[in-house]
Amino acid sequence: MDLEAHRAELTAYCYRMLGSVHDAEDQVQETLLRAWKARDRYDPAKASVRTWLYRIATNVCLTALASRGRRPLPSGLGAPSQDTEAPLRPALDVPWLEPFPDARFDADARADLRLAWVAAVQELPARQRAALVLRDVLDFSAAEVAEQLGTTVAAVNSALQRARVTVDGLGEAAAVRETPDPDRHAVIERYIHAFEAADVPALVKLLADDVVMEMPPVPLWYRGREHYGLFMERVFRLNGTGWRMIPTSANGQPALAAYAPNADGGHRRHTLQVFTVVGGLVTANVVFADTDLFDAFGLPR
Template sequence: MDFEPYRGELVTYCYRMLGSFHEAEDMVQETMLRAWKARERYDATRASVRTWLYRIATNACLTALEGRARRPLPSGLGAPSEDPGAPLTPALDIPWLQPFPDARCDTEVRADLRLALVAAMQVLPPRQRAVLVLREVLEFSAAEVSEQLGTTVPAVNSALQRARAALADAGVGGAADVDEPDDPGVRAVVRRYARAFEAADVPGLVRLLTDDAVLEMPPVPLWYRGSRDYGLFMDRVFRMRGSGWATTPLTANGQPAFAAYAPEPDGGLGLHTLQVLTVAGGRIARNTVFADPRVFGAFGLPPRISSRISPADSRRAR
């Protein structure tokens, strides 16, 4: 019995449930192990291998989530800061939501994996979260989900209605609210933003933002709303670190992203952040900036590059 063809989609499912790519990979490995041990008891007349694996993965995720705090982004914890000079103190006690490295899994990544939606889903009780993903994203029937969760069809339908209502209350819109990352206009906006970032051109960055653009930086719990405060904070960053940055394009959560490399005293460039962008209406509406080394590792980013070659060239040479 071959379970490997399902690994990629199971990782994305467990990521939606857990909010951590590393934990999702571990959970899928646990799912595969449990399935292998139980293979003699698998009954093909009751469920397909895929449905059976999702039942095992769901139960493993629900067990892992018992008594655990949700994984938030800074914007989910309180009001935006109005002080661009506030101390940048990491809150390492908070299990922050992590981005999903698209290139690591051979699976279709759609708008339903975008960061804002995954963050909102973390607020849902785990069983509601499972019902929402299994029904809305993976399109299992209510009967299949009731079997996977060991409950009834009416209970599944009720949980789905509550989950939908909670996401609506959180203001999480559909895919139409976000521009597609492979749209030529989106790629052009992201390229202009990256060039302005490399040049430490704050006015150039601000011109590409929506009026209420959000900037957040886990594990620092601060976040800012509005192009003015966004620009003031970026001015602070560039005054601290100088100009001459480099970026390399990526995708994360089905969104455009880039790794930012900051100039260092020896003339090289050191990995500074991974930045995941949300583009809406032809402008940058949100930038979620990750500085966690574990995130860098998940994306396979080199910690240093030469200032004489691009980060993309550096990665190809590895």
Template structure:
């Protein structure tokens, strides 16, 4: 059987999501998925449907592409993965562009299943795993390939796959993460939408007490590419007071989703009138409270989510 482009193209979106889980960069994931498709096209005459489905075969190629890309590569962290939380909400906000930060995934770009496996905290925890363990975890737990299929994709044995999966699960458990849904609210859950709506209204009013009431006691605020992060509703509120003292009120926010989580685009008021895109904020909501807000301010992140006319100049 000789494959055509029509056989391969339907898998592009999920291949991008897989590569993203592996490397932690949306832009790089797009390139690696494209490399996967190109390799599949070049090898199309060698594809044997008796040995594997098209999807299984493509993931074998994608896994090899990702493992090659990760050789000698530093992991992509969030600030909370680099050290203890800050204790000074007035500390200088100095970006660290030399760190290869974890990037968010723009949900609107691709229709991807298993969005629970795209959660920011989970993908950040996955980055701490050795690349082959990471691949086993995603292929088995998120994408639900059999152990035999994963062994074929990695060129190893079923016992080796099972052992790698066990170690990966243990590492994630130690980090407080799992591939399941846990208690994290989905963006379309009415309770989650209400929490985010209340956060939007409070933010646009620069109402810090109202923002703090929406937080869990140990809420986390982090702001890549700034390596600082804070834990606790008190420091979160003090930092937001600093933001509003600096930028004033009159912000505008709009809804979107990222990594299968609710997100907001925040537009800061300009001195001469109008608004400028300031940050992309990705929320973790548990129950009726916000447990984490990852605030991205890197223009390279904005390019994946927004039209060029929205981008800061």
């Protein structure tokens, strides 16, 4: 029984449930440990190894969620700020949503890991969350989900219906899957060149009119090209020019690791930025200021 072969997809599942890669890895380890201890009781006539593992993982995640709050993004906590010079004070008491490092888990540009969708799912009660992910993302049957949740098919369908209504009400995040913009890599290349040149007008030209920028763990967020541009002028004014950007991928979306210039000529880790590109324009940039995430993504210090 090769349990380890399922680690990557179980990690993606637990991440959707918990909103944290670190928490997901911990719960997957617990899942595999429980499965190993119970291997003699596994009955292949009742379920595949994969289905059996998802039942264990679901129970592990539900237990974990019983004592934890949801993981939001700043846009889920209040209205956008109008002050681009506001102090950038981190809210370290908030368990923020984390990005998912695609390359580490062979996520292969999965649209159903999108930050906006995972953030929307965090709004759901735990069992509704599990029903939605297991049915709409992983395509388990209602009967299989009922077995995994220890309930009835009718209860699963009811929970799924309520979950879909809630997520649909959150607008842009509603679709589980969406087609990636074919021009997004070219847009990100232009963004890199403009950012490294500290060319704010060139950056602004790459933005949608209602672009959103948010910066966990700072609870502030901004909407619109004007505020985005003013904030970028502040960034370059405070941190200088000569930045370096390293492309990567998070949540099936293009991402950039930003390195700010040092006075001695080197560069230091600054932010990990995850982009949404629609219609050839950046519609959202979630700027994660936690530099420990660079290690999770295997990025240089």
